[in-house]
Amino acid sequence: MSWTKWKRGPLAALAVCVLLPFGAAACADGEAHGGTVSSSPVGKVLDETDTTGRNLREVPTKNAPRVGMEVTPDPAGGWDVRLTFRHFRCSAPGARPAAVPGRGFARLFVDGRGIARLHGPAYHVAAGVVPRGTHGVTARLYADDGTVWAVHGKPVESTADITVSDAEADAPDPSAGAASPAGGG
Numbered sequence: 594m595s596w597t598k599w600k601r602g603p604l605a606a607l608a609v610c611v612l613l614p615f616g617a618a619a620c621a622d623g624e625a626h627g628g629t630v631s632s633s634p635v636g637k638v639l640d641e642t643d644t645t646g647r648n649l650r651e652v653p654t655k656n657a658p659r660v661g662m663e664v665t666p667d668p669a670g671g672w673d674v675r676l677t678f679r680h681f682r683c684s685a686p687g688a689r690p691a692a693v694p695g696r697g698f699a700r701l702f703v704d705g706r707g708i709a710r711l712h713g714p715a716y717h718v719a720a721g722v723v724p725r726g727t728h729g730v731t732a733r734l735y736a737d738d739g740t741v742w743a744v745h746g747k748p749v750e751s752t753a754d755i756t757v758s759d760a761e762a763d764a765p766d767p768s769a770g771a772a773s774p775a776g777g778g
């Protein structure tokens with residue numbers, strides 16, 4: 594038996610023993626293998642999904658996360674979005690992918706198209722993102738494991754309509770206002 598064969602076998606076995614625990618940990622975050630969600634003591638993961646295909650995480654109405662939204666025109670162009678939270682705090686980017694009561698992030702949508710993942714209450718939508726016409730802007734709350742916070746089978750979200758006219762293709766309509774929370778509000 595050559596020296597190379599003797600070294601190769603034990604080294605390969607050692608590499609498998611070292612890497613195996615890391616592979617198992619990577620699969621435990623709920624994002625691997627088709628986006629399955631790991632079990633969690635927080636609420637109940639439903640079979641129903643939101644418009645992006647993420648499972649809803651049902652929580653009781655009492656102390657459920659809530660979001661409100663105000664969209665105002667920015668004098669320099671575009672729109673300023675301000676979120677208000679109740680029983681919810683944004684996690685830092687890169688937080689552990691697990692459901693923690695009242696924690697997570699918000700996703701911002703324009704007409705159902707995702708435009709931003711928010712880890713704070715404020716966001717600026719550039720003028721070119723919203724074309725001429727009336728559009729729905731929605732903020733939806735997610736747990737850090739990617740599930741959607743839900744109450745009574747509906748996502749915790751808030752929607753506001755904004756209108757951009759011909760003359761204001763790059764400047765927003767000042768008639769935009771506050772939205773009331775939905776799905777838990």
